Amino acid sequence: xxxxxxxxxxxxxxxxxxxxxxxxxxxxxxxxxxxxxxxxxxxxxxxxxxxxxxxxxxxxxxxxxxxxxxxxxxxxxxxxxxxxxxxxxxxxxxxxxxxxxxxxxxxxxxxxxxxxxxxxxxxxxxxxxxxxxxxxxxxxxxxxx
Numbered sequence: 001x002x003x004x005x006x007x008x009x010x011x012x013x014x015x016x017x018x019x020x021x022x023x024x025x026x027x028x029x030x031x032x033x034x035x036x037x038x039x040x041x042x043x044x045x046x047x048x049x050x051x052x053x054x055x056x057x058x059x060x061x062x063x064x065x066x067x068x069x070x071x072x073x074x075x076x077x078x079x080x081x082x083x084x085x086x087x088x089x090x091x092x093x094x095x096x097x098x099x100x101x102x103x104x105x106x107x108x109x110x111x112x113x114x115x116x117x118x119x120x121x122x123x124x125x126x127x128x129x130x131x132x133x134x135x136x137x138x139x140x141x142x143x144x145x
Contacts, residue, residue: 003036011036015055022063022105029106030070063104071121076130080137087113087140112140 003011015034016024030052032040038055052070061069064085068078081088090107091099099109099118111118117140127133 003038008033019058020063023058023066026066026105067105071125073121073124077124077133089113091118115140
């Protein structure tokens with residue numbers, strides 16, 4: 001299909017209609033817009049366009065995969081969290097209420113159910129040594145026993 005013939009709103013609607021509802025909510029949350037070549041981009045004032053997803057990727061992934069991609073988290077972390085996501089509660093931070101439970105697509109943090117530890121996606125980004133992540137994941141796994 002030639003997406004050049006559609007305006008922005010029409011193209012976004014057509015592409016979103018084929019996606020999982022939580023992924024659509026994630027696109028809306030981050031205010032991503034589509035391009036005629038089926039990329040989802042971030043356009044912010046005083047910065048260049050930044051491609052976040054392709055439509056093809058979004059059709060083949062789940063909410064956690066899209067959330068980890070938008071937060072620049074590696075596949076090893078995604079694989080581990082997919083296997084263990086039931087041990088975590090998605091959270092966001094509200095200035096008045098503090099940490100609040102939310103849906104996964106709307107989260108900025110994960111709270112480990114057993115230990116109560118809260119981890120920020122930005123902290124996970126900074127872990128580049130696989131052994132450091134393995135150590136962290138073993139702490140959570142050990143507390144599950």
